[in-house]
Every structure is written in structure tokens, then in C-alpha cells.
Amino acid sequence: MDPVVPSVRQRIALWEERLQRTQQDFKSKSLYLVKWTDDSGDSDYYRARILALGESEDFAETEARERTRIPKRVYSPASSDYENEAESPIKEKTKNKTTSGAEARLLQLLKSKKENMKRQAKNQDGPHSKKHHKEAMDSGRLQGAHETIDNLEEQVEKKSTIIRQLRKQNEEKDREMAQLRRLNMELQDKVISALEDMKGCRIMKRIMDGSQSSPSVSEDLQDTLTERALRPGSSNPQPNDSETMVDIGRGLMVKKGAWEHVQSHHKDSLFVKDLLVTIWSKDNLKERSLHGKHCPRYPNRPRKAPLTPWKLDVMRDCYRARLEHQGVPAGVLPLAVKQMNHFIVEKLSDIEKLAKRAKDNQGVAEV
Structure with missing residues (x-):
């Protein structure tokens, strides 16, 4: 014969009856906000705790495993009847069980990150870490100085190349100027020689004749x-x-x-x-x-x-x-x-x- 599953109202009545007898049937002492809608359609949130309800403990465990997980909500009213109640010793264990695998990995990663940061901070406080830090800073400065020197050497090389080119151009201009000066002097000599060829003989004859005659006329x-x-x-x-x-x-x-x-x-x-x-x-x-x-x-x-x-x-x-x-x-x-x-x-x-x-x-x- 199939077991008869109690209805919701029967479960609530049974819960009220058992609540009067003992508080040990609750799954935990955690509080939840449960939305309750009555027959008229009005709804509101009420404080609630999970109650292990069933014909037997095995049945309650089975129901608890197959039921839909309800996400927890933080609830701390000023006038709560349960604010002074002690936490359940299995609260931490329950949280670990309800946490998903991805969240667990994320928490573990954060935890390991914090430990590494603490370890690094602790190592930096030691004399060896300070020495290493100083050496690293000196090394960085030295590297920066080398880069600056390389840049300056590169600029000097470029300027030297430009100076060599300008000197070469100046030398070419000087040679060209000297050649032009020489050609100009040669041209002047030729012009003077041509003038002397046309008038030289006549002038010399006049000078010689004038020197033989009276110097006055x-x-x-x-x-x-x-x-x-x-x-x-x-x-x-x-x-x-x-x-x-x-x-x-x-x-x-x-x-x-x-x-x-x-x-x-x-x-x-x-x-x-x-x-x-x-x-x-x-x-x-x-x-x-x-x-x-x-x-x-x-x-x-x-x-x-x-x-x-x-x-x-x-x-x-x-x-x-x-x-x-x-x-x-x-x-x-x-x-x-x-x-x-x-x-x-x-x-x-x-x-x-x-x-x-x-x-x-x-x-x-x-x-």
C-alpha cells in the first residue's frame, strides 16, 4: 500500500503541534524571508526557519535532499525574538555544502591571493628584501643611465656626421673660390696685356722721347x-x-x-x-x-x-x-x-x- 503524502495544511498543523513540544526539529537556527500568498491574493515576506518534517527521519532527509535550494538572506531585525539565540555548531559546515563549485574555487583563489600578499609583505620587511629592493632600484637607475648615454652617443654621432658634411662642403667652396680667384686674376692679366699690346709701344715711345726732351713740355x-x-x-x-x-x-x-x-x-x-x-x-x-x-x-x-x-x-x-x-x-x-x-x-x-x-x-x- 502506497504511503499517503500529507498536504500542506496537514504539515503546517503538524508543525504547530510539534513546535509547542520541542525546538529540535528545526534544520538550523538560520532565518529566512519567505514570501507567503494567502487565498485573497495578498502576499508578504515572513520570517521562517527550515523544519525537518516527515513521517520519519529518513523521509525528512530524503525530502531535504530533493527539495529546491533556497538562497539565504541576511535578516537582523531590531526586535528579533531570535537575536540572542546561539548559532548552530554545524552552520559553517552547512555553508560549505550549499556553496557551489565555482564559488568555492573563487573563494579559494582569493584566499590564496591574500596569503601570497601577506607573505610578500612579510618578506619585504626583512633586511634581505630591502637589500634586494635597493639593488633593483640601483639596477634600474643604471639601466636608465645607460639608455641616456646611448641616446647621447647617437645624437653626437648624428651631429658629427652633419659637421663632417658641412666641412666637406666648405672645403669644396674654398677650392671653388680659389679657382675663381685664380681665373679672375688670369683674366685681368690678359686684359691688361691686351691693353698694353695696343698702347704699350706708343706710350713707351712717348715716355722715352719725353725724357730726352725738356721735362716741362x-x-x-x-x-x-x-x-x-x-x-x-x-x-x-x-x-x-x-x-x-x-x-x-x-x-x-x-x-x-x-x-x-x-x-x-x-x-x-x-x-x-x-x-x-x-x-x-x-x-x-x-x-x-x-x-x-x-x-x-x-x-x-x-x-x-x-x-x-x-x-x-x-x-x-x-x-x-x-x-x-x-x-x-x-x-x-x-x-x-x-x-x-x-x-x-x-x-x-x-x-x-x-x-x-x-x-x-x-x-x-x-x-
Whole structure:
């Protein structure tokens, strides 16, 4: 005959009856929150404990093994009737049984990790660990220093390579510059040689003929002035009826001795300055200027009368003939002729200074 399984109500009634007799039938003293729904549909959570209920202990064990596991919930009400109850001695054993395999492995892993951390902390407190730690730090610093040195050596090598390349380029530029300088000098020598080939023989002949004749008047200058005398308005000096005067060009008469003295100068500046005094007297030059303009240094002074333009042209022709006789190249000749104005201004300034000094000395003597 099959055993009759009691209903839920019968089990509750039996539980209430047995609860009054003893508390030993509970599985453990752990509390659970159980959701209870009544016939009206209302539900709520109630405190509960597992009760070993059955016809026999074997039946209760069988039911306990086959029942659905209920997860535990922490419950600690302020006014609990069971807060002072002692824990069951088999609580730890029950927890281990209800824990799943994955959770057990996780707990074991955490436990071993904690033990390893404690062991490492304990080892670090020892003198050997401190020494090892110091050696590790020194080793790290040494390794960092080696890396820094390697980086610096690499940078130095790169910079050295760049410097070598720049030096090589500089050497090439120096060689190129030296070659260009040499070629330039050779070209200048060739140009000078060509000019000397065209004019050298003629100039040498004129110099030799001039050294044999009177040093005051050169034959080349006389030939040039003779050619110009054939044209109207020639600027060549020609002997006048009087032996003491000579025409230096365009009918400008000067003393022969003074003209010869002017021709005897080797410096161009003295030639121009003495020729200026020969054409105009010093007293006349005191009140003259080159072009009759205001002096930029003394703008408040009155203007002075300019030098006679056509006489300046005669001076310029004589100075040009002198430069041609000296062999000045045609390309440089215009610039050299312009320098005559500078010599004239210097001479006028010297005459003015001498006149002012003489005037001051005369005033002091009268006092």
C-alpha cells in the first residue's frame, strides 16, 4: 500500500503541534524571508526557519535532499525574538555544502591571493628584501643611465656626421673660390696685356722721347695740341709774339714759365691747383667759387661769383690731355677728369683760409 503524502495544511498543523513540544526539529537556527500568498491574493515576506518534517527521519532527509535550494538572506531585525539565540555548531559546515563549485574555487583563489600578499609583505620587511629592493632600484637607475648615454652617443654621432658634411662642403667652396680667384686674376692679366699690346709701344715711345726732351713740355702733348690747332677753337698752347706768353687753348694766354712749372708736377692735384692759380690770381680767387652756389656749410653767407666757364673748359682739356699722356684707359678717363673739381674746391678753400688768417694777423698787429 502506497504511503499517503500529507498536504500542506496537514504539515503546517503538524508543525504547530510539534513546535509547542520541542525546538529540535528545526534544520538550523538560520532565518529566512519567505514570501507567503494567502487565498485573497495578498502576499508578504515572513520570517521562517527550515523544519525537518516527515513521517520519519529518513523521509525528512530524503525530502531535504530533493527539495529546491533556497538562497539565504541576511535578516537582523531590531526586535528579533531570535537575536540572542546561539548559532548552530554545524552552520559553517552547512555553508560549505550549499556553496557551489565555482564559488568555492573563487573563494579559494582569493584566499590564496591574500596569503601570497601577506607573505610578500612579510618578506619585504626583512633586511634581505630591502637589500634586494635597493639593488633593483640601483639596477634600474643604471639601466636608465645607460639608455641616456646611448641616446647621447647617437645624437653626437648624428651631429658629427652633419659637421663632417658641412666641412666637406666648405672645403669644396674654398677650392671653388680659389679657382675663381685664380681665373679672375688670369683674366685681368690678359686684359691688361691686351691693353698694353695696343698702347704699350706708343706710350713707351712717348715716355722715352719725353725724357730726352725738356721735362716741362712733352712731345706727345705737343703733338696733340698741334693737331687741335689745325681746327678752329683749338686748345693747344701756341707761342705768341711775345716769348713770355703761351696760348694753352681757346686763346687763353698764360706765362710760359708758369705753364712749364705746372707741367713739371708729377701729382695731378698739384697740376690742377697750380694751373688754377696761373689762370686766376689769388686775389681774384678769394671772391670766387666753383659754380657760384651757396656753401652748404655756411648757408647764410652771400654767394660768390663762379669761375669763368670757358676757362674751366680749357683747364679740363689740359687735364684730360695730361691723363691721356699718362696712359689712363678710356673707360676710366671720364671719372678721372671729374676729380678736377675736387682739386679746385680744395685750392679755393686753402686760399680763403690763408686770406682769413692774414686778415686776423693784420688786425692783431694794428692793435
